[in-house]
Structure formats: structure tokens, C-alpha cells
Amino acid sequence: xxxxxQWLWSSLQRLAAGGRQKDAVPPPAVAAWELRLLALQQEIxxxxxxxxxxxxxxQRILTTVAEHQGQADAQAQAAHADLLTRLDAAQAALDRxxxxxxxxxxxxxxxxxxxxxxxxxxxxxxxxxxxENVDGLDRQLGRAGREQLKANTLFESQQQQTQAALDQLRDxxxxxxxxxxxxxxxLRREQAAARLKVVERLLPVLDGLxxxxxxxxxxxxxxxxxxxTPPTTFGARLAQAFGLRPRPAALATDASDIxxxxxxxxxxxxxxxxxxxxxxxxxxxxxVYPIPTQGELFDxxxxxxxxxxxxxxxxxxxTIVAEFRRGYTVGEHVLRPAEVVVAKEIGGIEET
Amino acid sequence: MNEIVGIDLGTTFSAVARVRHGVPQILPxxxxxxxxxVVGFSPEGKLLVGTPARNQxxxxxxxxxxxxxxxxxxxxxxxxxxxxxxxxxxxxxxxREMKRxxxxxxxxxxxxxxxxxxxxxxxxxxxxxxxxxxxAGFTVERIINEPTAAALAYxxxxxxxxxxxAVYDLGGGTFDVSIIELDQGVVExxxxxxxxxxxxxxxxxxxxxxxxxxxxxxxxxxxxEDRRALAxxxxxxxxxxxxxxxxxxxxxxxxxxxxxxxxxxxxxxxxARNQLEELIRTLLVGTMDSLDQALKxxxxxxxxxxxxxxxxxxxxxPLVWELVANHVGLEPHTEINPDEAVALGAAVQGAIIAxxxxxxxxxxxxxxSLGIEVAEYKFGQFIPDRYxxxxxxxxxxxxxxxxxYSTLHPAQTAIKLKVYQGEEPVxxxxxxxxxxxxEHLKPEAPGQLARITVQFDFDINGILxxxxxxxxxxxxxxxxxxxxxxxxxxxxxxxARIRVKTLEAAPAEVAALLARARRTLDSEREGLDRLQSVxxxxxxxxxxxxxxxxxxLADELIDLLxxxxx
Numbered sequence: 017x018x019x020x021x022q023w024l025w026s027s028l029q030r031l032a033a034g035g036r037q038k039d040a041v042p043p044p045a046v047a048a049w050e051l052r053l054l055a056l057q058q059e060i061x062x063x064x065x066x067x068x069x070x071x072x073x074x075q076r077i078l079t080t081v082a083e084h085q086g087q088a089d090a091q092a093q094a095a096h097a098d099l100l101t102r103l104d105a106a107q108a109a110l111d112r113x114x115x116x117x118x119x120x121x122x123x124x125x126x127x128x129x130x131x132x133x134x135x136x137x138x139x140x141x142x143x144x145x146x147x148e149n150v151d152g153l154d155r156q157l158g159r160a161g162r163e164q165l166k167a168n169t170l171f172e173s174q175q176q177q178t179q180a181a182l183d184q185l186r187d188x189x190x191x192x193x194x195x196x197x198x199x200x201x202x203l204r205r206e207q208a209a210a211r212l213k214v215v216e217r218l219l220p221v222l223d224g225l226x227x228x229x230x231x232x233x234x235x236x237x238x239x240x241x242x243x244x245t246p247p248t249t250f251g252a253r254l255a256q257a258f259g260l261r262p263r264p265a266a267l268a269t270d271a272s273d274i275x276x277x278x279x280x281x282x283x284x285x286x287x288x289x290x291x292x293x294x295x296x297x298x299x300x301x302x303x304v305y306p307i308p309t310q311g312e313l314f315d316x317x318x319x320x321x322x323x324x325x326x327x328x329x330x331x332x333x334x335t336i337v338a339e340f341r342r343g344y345t346v347g348e349h350v351l352r353p354a355e356v357v358v359a360k361e362i363g364g365i366e367e368t
Numbered sequence: 369m370n371e372i373v374g375i376d377l378g379t380t381f382s383a384v385a386r387v388r389h390g391v392p393q394i395l396p397x398x399x400x401x402x403x404x405x406v407v408g409f410s411p412e413g414k415l416l417v418g419t420p421a422r423n424q425x426x427x428x429x430x431x432x433x434x435x436x437x438x439x440x441x442x443x444x445x446x447x448x449x450x451x452x453x454x455x456x457x458x459x460x461x462x463x464r465e466m467k468r469x470x471x472x473x474x475x476x477x478x479x480x481x482x483x484x485x486x487x488x489x490x491x492x493x494x495x496x497x498x499x500x501x502x503x504a505g506f507t508v509e510r511i512i513n514e515p516t517a518a519a520l521a522y523x524x525x526x527x528x529x530x531x532x533x534a535v536y537d538l539g540g541g542t543f544d545v546s547i548i549e550l551d552q553g554v555v556e557x558x559x560x561x562x563x564x565x566x567x568x569x570x571x572x573x574x575x576x577x578x579x580x581x582x583x584x585x586x587x588x589x590x591x592x593e594d595r596r597a598l599a600x601x602x603x604x605x606x607x608x609x610x611x612x613x614x615x616x617x618x619x620x621x622x623x624x625x626x627x628x629x630x631x632x633x634x635x636x637x638x639x640a641r642n643q644l645e646e647l648i649r650t651l652l653v654g655t656m657d658s659l660d661q662a663l664k665x666x667x668x669x670x671x672x673x674x675x676x677x678x679x680x681x682x683x684x685x686p687l688v689w690e691l692v693a694n695h696v697g698l699e700p701h702t703e704i705n706p707d708e709a710v711a712l713g714a715a716v717q718g719a720i721i722a723x724x725x726x727x728x729x730x731x732x733x734x735x736x737s738l739g740i741e742v743a744e745y746k747f748g749q750f751i752p753d754r755y756x757x758x759x760x761x762x763x764x765x766x767x768x769x770x771x772x773y774s775t776l777h778p779a780q781t782a783i784k785l786k787v788y789q790g791e792e793p794v795x796x797x798x799x800x801x802x803x804x805x806x807e808h809l810k811p812e813a814p815g816q817l818a819r820i821t822v823q824f825d826f827d828i829n830g831i832l833x834x835x836x837x838x839x840x841x842x843x844x845x846x847x848x849x850x851x852x853x854x855x856x857x858x859x860x861x862x863x864a865r866i867r868v869k870t871l872e873a874a875p876a877e878v879a880a881l882l883a884r885a886r887r888t889l890d891s892e893r894e895g896l897d898r899l900q901s902v903x904x905x906x907x908x909x910x911x912x913x914x915x916x917x918x919x920x921l922a923d924e925l926i927d928l929l930x931x932x933x934x
Contacts, residue, residue, distance in 0.1 A: 158930075161930055162926045162927065162930050165926055165929055165930050166877065166881070166926055169880045169881055169883075169884045169929075170877055170880045172880070172884065173879070173880035173883050173884070174880070176883075224621075224623040224624075227623050227624035228623065228624060230624075231624040231627065231632045234627070235630060235632075238630060314424070314427060316408075316410065316416055316419075316420035316421065316423040316424040317419075317420045317423075319423060320422075320423040320426075321423065321424055321425070321426040321427030321428075322426055322595065322596070322599050323426065323595045323596070324426065324427055333411075334411065340596050340599060340600075341600075349398055349399050353419075353423060355599065358427045360427060
């Protein structure tokens with residue numbers, strides 16, 4: 017409204033200014049001018065009066081306008097208020113409608129909700145059932161796992177045992193193989209050793225045979241010559257010593273008979289020597305040989321000194337003068353050393 | 369690094385051994401496994417060691433030295449061929465010979481050794497022994513006691529628990545008994561006692577004298593006056609003594625032993641074991657006093673002993689076994705050759721020093737005693753169903769032993785021979801291997817009790833051959849049984865026994881679980897406390913045979929393992 021009034025006012029001023037510009041024409045002379053000025057002054061005064069009256073008119077118009085304006089404003093306000101009320105009514109109607117709608121919706125929703133709840137409940141039941149199943153399965157799985165663990169453990173240990181047994185067997189097999197080779201050579205060695213053992217056990221028997229022969233030899237050597245005296249008793253004793261049946265006394269007294277007995281004994285002893293020789297030959301096939309003694313120099317690697325005799329003329333000290341027990345060698349080894357009596361220099365001076 | 373050999377430097381004999389593939393063995397000198405501790409010179413100045421030196425002793429006593437060990441640690445010296453030798457120098461000659469034997473056996477230079485000395489040796493004697501080793505060119509890694517060596521040979525240092533062991537050493541010429549304590553591989557001699565002049569040679573002489581007396585009683589001439597006859601008699605006595613260790617009788621036959629009035633005289637006697645026993649009993653009873661003294665010095669009683677070891681050849685005499693076993697109340701260990709145990713043990717010590725692995729000495733043994741049922745005459749009456757052991761358990765095989773038994777009554781002409789295996793004094797509580805009805809028995813003289821020699825031969829294959837001979841009629845009965853034997857060391861036998869016990873108690877499942885649990889315990893780091901305690905509880909349950917607890921704990925263990933291994 018003010019704009020409108022301002023506009024009106026400025027238009028009016030422009031109107032007034034335009035009137036003055038129309039009168040501003042250059043004067044032909046001063047007097048004229050004067051006259052003209054006067055005229056003008058009159059005119060202006062008239063104009064001002066006119067303008068003032070016009071202004072009053074305008075003022076009046078303005079007031080009227082303002083009055084109208086107020087009326088219009090009031091009218092507008094009323095319209096506005098009316099509009100507002102109508103809007104309110106509309107709003108209320110809308111609200112009502114909305115409420116009605118909402119109420120209607122709510123009812124449906126409730127139904128839906130309860131349906132949904134029912135469905136949910138069912139679902140939950142199903143779910144619980146499922147969960148139970150799952151739990152059951154889980155437990156079964158756990159049990160199965162433990163069973164599996166147990167089975168695995170057992171299997172593993174069995175496998176380990178089997179493996180260990182297998183390793184042991186392989187090991188054993190390899191060892192057996194090596195052992196077999198070793199055994200074969202051991203067998204050969206042991207066979208030789210066993211044969212040697214038999215031989216060693218035969219040696220004392222051979223000793224006995226040797227003793228018997230040398231003892232017999234001594235007896236024969238010690239027997240008196242048949243010529244000087246009638247040796248009846250000796251002959252009988254000799255015969256008895258050898259387990260021979262004594263001959264009739266009449267024959268035994270005969271000197272030639274004694275000689276005959278002696279030669280018989282000689283032959284008998286020779287036979288015994290043959291038996292001994294044969295036994296030695298058997299030993300020789302096993303590589304076992306007697307150790308030479310009589311007249312040999314004492315060798316501590318083969319001989320054992322069991323006694324000494326003073327070295328007499330012609331016998332070198334350290335020479336073996338008698339054999340107590342025969343010794344034997346096998347290969348390079350001494351199976352049994354010979355037991356010997358050795359001649360020994362006594363105190364550096366020979367004595368008898 | 370060079371191998372370290374073990375040397376038993378003995379009074380009469382020495383031996384050298386080494387460890388091969390974890391097992392000690394003797395290094396032989398040709399056919400000899402032990403070497404006489406004798407040193408000498410031939411008249412030409414050639415040095416002789418061992419058998420050759422001993423062979424010349426009678427001929428050149430002034431050139432020969434025996435038993436130098438008795439002089440170790442003293443100021444005594446010996447003179448040989450105008451030169452004076454100290455005891456360590458003589459011993460060094462023997463040790464150098466042992467070195468030579470070892471080098472031949474090993475085919476390489478040997479310069480490190482462990483040498484044994486008697487437990488009673490003074491510090492000076494020990495030092496002298498060490499000097500001897502060094503003179504011989506050895507680095508003497510250690511001087512150890514003979515009883516300690518014996519214990520090492522038996523692997524007793526590897527048993528683990530603390531043990532008191534008596535080592536009874538009866539050799540050819542010396543006797544000593546030592547009480548040693550073994551704990552965690554540490555061996556300490558607690559006491560030692562003995563007689564440096566007692567041994568098998570004395571027994572030979574006693575038996576030879578007995579034979580000589582029998583001979584002179586019969587023929588009126590004493591064979592001891594003839595050098596040659598005496599030598600034969602001594603040899604025959606030794607032979608008989610050895611035979612009587614496994615037989616109740618020994619036949620001594622020496623043909624043409626002497627001549628009297630131009631007539632040959634023969635020795636032909638049967639010596640019973642108990643006759644020999646009567647001759648030597650006094651000497652052996654004397655060794656019991658030494659044993660008691662040693663126990664007393666160690667502050668112990670016989671019952672405190674865990675083990676009894678036999679060393680020295682004379683411990684093979686059954687009377688020694690009987691006297692010592694009864695006196696101490698323990699069965700002696702005789703599995704390892706008593707002549708070699710000390711050297712073998714020294715070799716074991718060498719291997720320990722060199723850090724070589726060791727196995728037990730494997731020997732074939734009779735795992736159970738073998739014997740027959742008898743009736744014992746005690747307190748004026750017969751007690752039936754008694755067990756008479758012929759072969760003691762843990763005897764090395766093959767072995768052969770015999771005993772003589774008589775009937776209960778002169779009119780009795782039959783016996784039932786029941787052969788058992790086991791350790792119970794009541795025969796029927798043992799395992800019966802078999803029996804035999806032996807009839808038509810005849811006494812050796814009318815009116816006497818019939819006597820039967822029962823011989824047990826146990827061969828390498830575990831077969832027992834039983835031979836019974838009626839001494840009166842000469843009739844013979846033979847039986848063969850298959851008895852099991854084991855090839856185990858004493859420690860292994862003990863271990864196996866425990867193992868079998870555990871195996872019997874735990875089912876395979878539980879055993880496997882335990883094994884797995886132990887593996888897990890070894891490998892994992894966290895959450896093992898519970899596992900450990902469950903394993904311990906389960907083990908206890910298995911040991912105590914609580915089956916219900918076993919099942920529960922096994923389940924728990926499964927759960928734990930399952931969780932841990934997830």
C-alpha cells in the first residue's frame with residue numbers, strides 16, 4: 017500500500033516539474049523578461065494555488081483511498097480469516113479423515129500383527145525344534161569327534177606299534193642276515209674248536225698210554241740179566257704186574273724162559289707203541305703235533321719247567337733232560353705246553 | 369678319538385676288555401682270555417710276559433717275578449739281571465703286554481685305559497698303579513675299584529634307584545668282599561674286607577693233600593715226595609675241583625703215578641662233592657666273617673643288601689654259592705663270567721668316559737630254577753613235597769649240573785622223578801615239566817639205600833635233558849623237556865617285569881590314550897595343567913586297577929584331548 021502511495025506522490029512531483037520546464041523559454045528582452053517574469057510569477061502563484069488545491073484534492077483522494085484501502089484491508093483480513101477458518105475446517109476434516117483412516121489402518125494392522133505373531137510363534141516353535149535338532153546333531157558330532165579321537169588314538173598307537181614291530185622285524189631281518197654270515201664262519205670256527213676239544217680230552221688218555229709204555233719200558237730195562245741168578249720171583253712178579261698168568265714154576269726158573277718173557281714183553285710194548293703212534297697220526301690229521309723235548313733247549317713258549325737237574329758234563333745248561341708230560345701244538349698255537357725237567361748250572365760251579 | 373680299554377690288573381691273572389657296539393668284551397691273546405701276571409727274562413735277556421714267564425719260573429726263579437701286585441705301593445724292589453725294578457715298573461711291563469694284545473685285537477693304536485685296583489688298595493698303591501699305566505704308555509683315564517667294575521659290568525649304575533650291593537670276589541689267590549652303594553650313576557665303596565692269601569689254589573692244595581693221603585694209606589708211599597707225582601696230583605685235584613662244581617662225584621685217575629718195588633701204582637679214587645666241601649669249609653666259613661665285618665664297617669645288615677655279585681673263578685664252587693646265599697639271604701648274580709667281570713666293567717667305565725653308548729651284556733639265562741621233588745629228612749621225620757633245585761635261575765646256558773639222591777628206605781626199588789621249574793620251596797607250587805617212574809633200583813651194597821644221580825643238561829635252545837642213573841645197577845633213564853629261556857640282562861628282566869605288570873593292568877584303549885596324552889603334553893604349551901593331572905590320575909587308576917575310575921578318567925581325557933586338539 018505505501019509503495020503504491022509513494023509511486024503516486026513521485027508521479028505527481030514529476031507532473032509538477034514538467035509544467036515548469038514548459039515555461040522556461042529564453043526571453044526576447046529584459047523588459048520582456050521582466051514582464052514575462054512577472055507574468056510568470058503570477059502564473060506560478062496561480063499554479064501554486066492550483067497545485068495546493070490540487071494537493072488538497074489529492075489529499076482528499078488519498079484519504080478516500082486510504083479509507084478504501086482500510087476497507088479493502090479489512091475485507092482482505094476478513095477473507096483471510098475466513099480462509100483460515102476454512103483451512104482449519106479442512107484441516108479438521110483432514111484430521112478426521114486421517115484419524116478415520118488411521119483407525120481403520122490400525123484395526124487392519126492389529127489383525128495383521130496378531131497373524132504375524134501367530135506365524136512368528138509357529139516359526140519359533142519350528143526354530144526351537146530345529147535348534148534342538150542342531151544341538152542334538154552338535155552333540156552327536158562331538159561324540160562322533162570323541163569317538164573318532166579315540167579311534168584315531170587307538171589306530172595311531174596300533175599303527176605305531178605295527179610300525180615299530182615292522183621296523184623291529186626289518187632290523188631283525190638285517191641283523192639276521194649279518195648274523196647268518198657271522199654264524200657260518202662261527203660255525204666253521206666252532207667245528208674246529210669242538211674237534212680240538214675232543215682232541216684235548218683225548219690227550220690225558222694218550223698220557224696214560226704213554227705212562228704205561230714208559231713204565232713197562234723201565235720194568236724191562238730194570239729186569240736182571242737172566243744168566244747170573246735164578247730170578248724166579250722177579251719173573252713171576254713181572255708177569256703179574258702186567259696181568260699175565262704166571263707160567264708153571266718149573267719153566268719160570270729156566271733162565272732162557274726169562275729171556276723169552278722179556279722179549280715177549282718187548283714185543284708187547286712195541287705193539288703198545290704202535291697203538292700210540294696210530295693215535296698220534298689221528299691227531300696229526302687234526303693238525304695236532306707233539307712238542308719235541310728231550311735234548312732240545314728249553315723254550316718258555318712251548319715248555320713248562322717243572323723241575324731242574326744239575327747240568328753235568330756234556331749237557332748244556334738249559335737243555336731238556338726229561339719230559340714229565342708231553343705237550344702239543346696246533347697250528348701256531350700251543351695246545352698244551354710240554355712239562356719238562358731242565359738241566360741247570362748250579363751256582364756257576366758244576367757239581368755232581 | 370681313541371677307544372678306552374679296561375684292564376683288570378690282577379695278582380695272578382690280568383685281562384683287557386673293550387666295548388664294542390655297546391657291549392663289553394674280552395680281547396683275547398690268541399687262545400688265552402686271561403694272561404698270567406708274571407714277568408721274566410730268559411737267560412739271554414729276552415723279556416717274557418705272561419704264560420712264557422710263568423713257564424720258566426721253576427727253572428729261573430731269580431729271573432721271574434710273580435704277584436707283583438702285592439708289592440704295589442711299597443718301597444720293595446725286585447732285582448732282575450743286575451737291574452733294580454720298582455713294582456710299578458714290573459706292572460708296567462704287564463700293562464704294556466695288555467696294550468699290545470688290545471692293539472692286535474683292535475687293529476689300531478690304543479693309548480687310553482681304565483685300570484682296576486682292589487677296594488682295599490692304599491692311595492700309594494693306587495698311585496703306583498697309575499704310574500705303571502703311564503710307564504706302559506697309557507693315559508690312565510681312571511683307576512677304579514674292582515667291585516665297582518663288577519657292578520658296572522652288571523649295568524647296576526644304570527638301574528636308577530639307590531642300591532646296596534655286596535661284591536664277593538674269590539679268585540685264585542686272593543679274596544675280598546666289598547659293600548658298595550650305587551645311586552644315580554655314582555658308586556661308592558662303603559666297606560671292604562678280605563684275605564690277600566686265600567683262593568682256589570688253596571683248595572687245590574687241600575684236595576691234592578687229601579688225594580695224597582688216600583694214596584699213601586693204600587700204598588704206603590707218599591706221592592708228595594716225588595716232584596712229578598706231586599705235579600700230577602695238583603693238576604688232578606684242580607680238575608676234580610672244577611668237575612665237582614657241576615657233578616656230585618669226580619673220578620680221579622692217575623695211571624702209573626708211582627712205582628714201588630718196581631711195581632707201578634695207580635691212583636684211582638672217586639671224590640664226592642661233600643668230601644671236597646669238608647676240606648674247604650673252614651676256609652669258606654672264614655670268608656663269611658669277612659663278609660660280616662664288611663657289613664659291620666658299612667653299618668649295614670645282610671637284609672639291607674639289594675644285590676649280591678659273584679666275582680672270581682672260585683665262586684663257581686656250589687658250597688660258596690650256598691654259604692653266601694644263605695648268609696645274606698640273596699641269590700648271587702653269576703651271569704657274567706666271574707673271571708672276566710672286572711675287566712668287562714673297566715671297559716664299561718671307559719665307554720662311559722668316552723661317551724659311548726652302552727647296552728647290557730646279553731647272556732643266555734635260565735629264567736627259572738629247575739629241580740625235582742624230594743622228601744627232606746628234618747627233625748626226625750620226612751617232609752614230603754620239597755623242591756630240590758639242581759640248576760639255579762639266572763644261570764648262564766648251556767649248563768650241566770647233577771646231584772645225587774637216595775631212596776627213603778632200603779627196600780624201596782622205585783622212585784617217581786618229578787621235574788619242576790620255579791622258585792617255590794614247596795615242589796608242587798612250581799610248574800611241573802614232567803615226571804618219570806624209575807623202577808628196579810638196586811643199592812650199591814646190600815642193605816643200603818639206592819642212590820640215583822640226576823643230571824640236568826640245559827642247552828642253548830632251551831631244551832632240558834634229564835638223565836637219571838641208578839648207581840647200583842647202572843641203569844639209565846632219560847627225559848627231555850622244552851623249558852623256556854630268555855636272552856636278557858638282569859636289569860632288562862626287572863624292567864620287563866614292571867612293563868608286563870603295567871600292560872596287564874591297562875586296556876589297550878587306555879594305554880593308547882595315555883600315550884597320546886603324553887605326546888600332547890610334550891608338544892603343546894597351554895591348558896596342559898588339567899591334562900597333566902588327568903593323566904596322572906588315570907595312571908594311578910591303571911596302576912591300582914580301578915576300572916570304573918579308569919573309564920571316567922579316560923572319557924575326561926578324551927574330552928580334554930578333543931578340546932586341545934580342536
